Amino acid sequence: MIKYDAVIVGGGVIGSCISYYLTEAGLKVALVEKGDIASGTTSSCDGNILISDKKPGFDTDLAAVSQNLFEELDQKLDYEYDYTKKGSLYLIESQEEWSVAEQFVKEQTANGYAMRMLDYDQVHRDEPLLADDIIGGIEIETDAAVYPMAFTYSLIDKACKNGLKLYNYNSVEDIILDTKGQIESVLLSGGEKIRTTNVINAAGVWAPEIGQMVGLDIPIQPRQGQILVAERTRQVGKRKIVEFGYMMAKFGSKNYKRDIHPILEKYGIAFVFEPTAADNFLIGSSRQFVNFDNRISIEVMKGLAARAIRFFPSMKDINVIRAYAGLRPYVNDHFPIVSAVENVPGFYIAAGHEGDGIGLAPVTGKLVEHLIIGNDINIPLDLDFAVQKLSFNRFF
Amino acid sequence: MKDDVIVCRCEEVTLGEIKEAIEAGARTVTDVKRRTRAGMGLCQGKSCEIIVQRQLCKQLNLSSEEAHPARDRAPVRPISFGVLGDEYND
Numbered sequence: 001m002i003k004y005d006a007v008i009v010g011g012g013v014i015g016s017c018i019s020y021y022l023t024e025a026g027l028k029v030a031l032v033e034k035g036d037i038a039s040g041t042t043s044s045c046d047g048n049i050l051i052s053d054k055k056p057g058f059d060t061d062l063a064a065v066s067q068n069l070f071e072e073l074d075q076k077l078d079y080e081y082d083y084t085k086k087g088s089l090y091l092i093e094s095q096e097e098w099s100v101a102e103q104f105v106k107e108q109t110a111n112g113y114a115m116r117m118l119d120y121d122q123v124h125r126d127e128p129l130l131a132d133d134i135i136g137g138i139e140i141e142t143d144a145a146v147y148p149m150a151f152t153y154s155l156i157d158k159a160c161k162n163g164l165k166l167y168n169y170n171s172v173e174d175i176i177l178d179t180k181g182q183i184e185s186v187l188l189s190g191g192e193k194i195r196t197t198n199v200i201n202a203a204g205v206w207a208p209e210i211g212q213m214v215g216l217d218i219p220i221q222p223r224q225g226q227i228l229v230a231e232r233t234r235q236v237g238k239r240k241i242v243e244f245g246y247m248m249a250k251f252g253s254k255n256y257k258r259d260i261h262p263i264l265e266k267y268g269i270a271f272v273f274e275p276t277a278a279d280n281f282l283i284g285s286s287r288q289f290v291n292f293d294n295r296i297s298i299e300v301m302k303g304l305a306a307r308a309i310r311f312f313p314s315m316k317d318i319n320v321i322r323a324y325a326g327l328r329p330y331v332n333d334h335f336p337i338v339s340a341v342e343n344v345p346g347f348y349i350a351a352g353h354e355g356d357g358i359g360l361a362p363v364t365g366k367l368v369e370h371l372i373i374g375n376d377i378n379i380p381l382d383l384d385f386a387v388q389k390l391s392f393n394r395f396f
Numbered sequence: 397m398k399d400d401v402i403v404c405r406c407e408e409v410t411l412g413e414i415k416e417a418i419e420a421g422a423r424t425v426t427d428v429k430r431r432t433r434a435g436m437g438l439c440q441g442k443s444c445e446i447i448v449q450r451q452l453c454k455q456l457n458l459s460s461e462e463a464h465p466a467r468d469r470a471p472v473r474p475i476s477f478g479v480l481g482d483e484y485n486d
Contacts, residue, residue, distance in 0.1 A: 036427040043430050149430045153420070168421050231438055231474060261484040278407070278433065283477075296470055305481030316478030322440055323470055 004030045004165070006198040006372060007186045009172050009210050011035075012042040013148060013357050014350055015202035016155040017365035023162035025369055030194055031156075031164060032186065034171040034206075038152035041204050041357060044294070044326025046227060046274045046282050047148040048240065049359040052088050052115070052140040053247060056107040058389060059335075062363055064113065065379050067142055069362035079157045081150035082277035086239035088143035089118075089127065090247065091271070091311060092136045096256065097244050101138055104247075114141035127237050129314050143240060147277060148358050167194075175199055175213040175347075183346035198372055200348045204329045205292070207337075207351035214344045218337065219395055220352045222327035224290050226300045228283040228308075229322040236281060236312055237273050243311065246270030246285075261306065269303045271311050283308045283320075285355075289330075296323040328354045336360060338367045339392040348372065349392055404444040406437020414448055418455045425449050425464040438474070 006022055008015045011033025022029045033039075049067055054060040074083050092098050105115045116139050123137040124130055160166060171189045178184040186194045201210045201218075211218035248256040258265075268287030275281045286300045301323050309316050331337065331352035341347045350368050353360050363379070367386065370377045377383075388394075399412030409432045417431035425441070428434055428448050435441030435448065445464070452463035471480075 036421055036423060036430070038430060039427065153431065166421075169423060228477075229436075230477075263484050278436070298470065301470065302480055302482075303484050305477045306484035307481075308477055309481045309485055316481070317476055319474035319476050320471060320480055321438055321474050322436075 001193075001195055002028075003195040004028050005196070006200060007032060007194055007196045008200045008202055009186075010202035010204060010206070010351075011037040011152075011156070011168060012040050012202065012204055013038065013152045013155075013361045014204065014353065014364055015200070016152045016159070017361035018200055018202055018350060018368045019159040019164050020155040020162075021365035021369045022372070023159045023164050025373055025375070027373070029159070029164050030167060030196070031159075032167045032170050032172055032188065032194075034169070036168055037156050038149040040206075041326050041328060042148050042152050044227070044324045045148055045328075045355070045358060046272070046284060047145045047151070047358050048274070049144040049146065050088065050240075050356075051113060052090065052138070052143050053242070056104070056111060058385070060108065060111065060113060061381060062386065063356070063359055064142070065381050066360050066363035067144065069366065069379075070144060070146070073362060077154040077158050079150065079154035081154045082147040083144065083151075084146075084277060085142070085144040086275075088140045088240035088242065089123070089237075090138040090140070090242050090244040091123070091130070091134050092138070092244050093134060093258075095135070097248060098136060100248060101244055105138055115139065127241070129236055129312050131311055131313055134311070138244065145240065145274065146358060151358065172210060172213070175210070177214065177344070181344065183344070198346045198348065200350055200368060202350045204351050204353075204357070205327045207329065207349065211349070214347055216341065216344070216347075218349060218351070218392075220329045220331055220337070221289065222292055223330035223354065224286070224288045224294060224325055225284060225328055225355065226286045226296050226304065226323060226325045228301060228304050228320045229324070230281045230283065231319040231321050232278065232280045233318050235275070236315060236318070237275060239275065241271075241273040241311070243271040243307075261303070263299065264303045264307060267300045267303050269300070269307050271307045273308070273312070292327060294325045294327050296325045329357075330354050333394075335390055336364065337392050338364050338371075338390040339387070340371050341392055403447050404432070404434035404437065404441075406439050407433040409434040409444070411447075411451070414451055415455065418452060423452070423456060423458070423463075425452065426467065428452065440469070
């Protein structure tokens with residue numbers, strides 16, 4: 001029977017990226033996915049690679065490292081996935097937001113990140129269809145995007161060329177430990193047993209279910225987000241555009257309240273505009289805890305549309321052709337878990353990226369490579385600090 | 397039907413591309429859609445869905461229910477942001 005160096009559970013963007021880096025490093029790897037590749041959370045997001053929505057410090061540093069890894073991947077992967085680097089723009093609605101934004105940009109530029117404030121004239125010259133009363137913006141140069149599913153297929157395509165064994169439409173029935181409590185094998189629902197000494201749980205919102213198999217309580221909850229898809233249309237905005245008000249709580253003004261309809265507050269709705277390579281655009285975002293319910297709701301759709309028109313009034317004549325909902329793996333401190341597990345030697349967790357799964361996938365893959373192989377992965381991060389910060393231990 | 401026939405007119409996806417997606421692991425209409433964009437355009441699969449379904453059944457020997465599990469979708473027809481957002485736009 002073949003013995004694998006590692007078995008990855010989950011064929012979303014995280015598991016796929018890990019499979020890419022581990023096979024590049026020469027390991028013999030299998031990946032188990034219960035459906036098709038990229039059929040869960042990865043298929044219902046907006047494909048962002050951002051530093052702009054991160055807090056100054058480690059949060060931003062981690063995202064920036066990942067952003068740079070995308071540049072490298074772009075040279076190495078074969079299958080096209082619409083990687084674009086158009087930057088992003090945050091919209092400022094009030095003086096109160098402006099002062100928080102200014103402080104934020106000052107801190108980020110001091111740390112070497114390419115951001116700048118745009119005043120009224122600049123922002124309206126740049127984005128002529130914006131609502132007249134927007135007072136300014138923040139421009140973030142390095143933000144990028146991919147077509148998330150194609151990116152994931154591309155990683156798998158390359159990993160398979162490197163020898164990855166793919167078990168799609170297969171689920172994990174159980175994880176079997178030997179008498180010393182170390183990983184021995186993975187049992188698939190079809191009855192097949194895969195021998196390995198390392199299991200990487202990259203099952204996203206389903207990671208707790210996999211954790212249970214080795215007696216772990218993994219604190220990840222599904223948080224639902226809905227997105228509207230617009231028809232193919234003339235250009236509305238040049239790049240990703242987000243309302244800064246949505247970042248206010250994150251950046252310190254906890255008491256800040258946006259002047260919005262209570263229904264928008266209820267569904268956690270904030271304006272996010274994302275032009276796609278298919279010449280249409282996506283409108284997000286909402287945030288709700290509704291367990292594993294990933295149906296869309298008309299009320300949320302109405303709220304998303306209302307918020308979109310507030311920032312781009314001329315959007316009112318453009319059609320929405322579709323809506324979708326995704327379940328984001330939420331962790332209460334907003335950092336993913338990328339970690340070995342002390343009590344279960346050979347068991348690793350790489351999950352809980354919430355809305356940052358695409359963006360943080362490469363750095364996650366690299367960190368897992370470091371955890372398993374223990375090699376120098378050559379990224380500009382304090383590895384010991386990162387490992388500690390993302391560790392499973394931090395919850396205990 | 398020839399491989400260069402366009403099956404999804406909105407996103408210009410050919411039969412050949414659909415066959416490739418199935419070979420690469422797609423088992424349902426939605427899997428094919430994610431891999432090729434067939435069904436993601438303006439008509440939302442109203443014309444190509446049935447052809448994709450038929451191809452899945454033929455290539456993988458599936459029943460039509462297996463190839464296309466029902467899923468709710470909104471909006472049923474395109475609706476403008478203006479109409480949709482009217483109620484909460486203040």
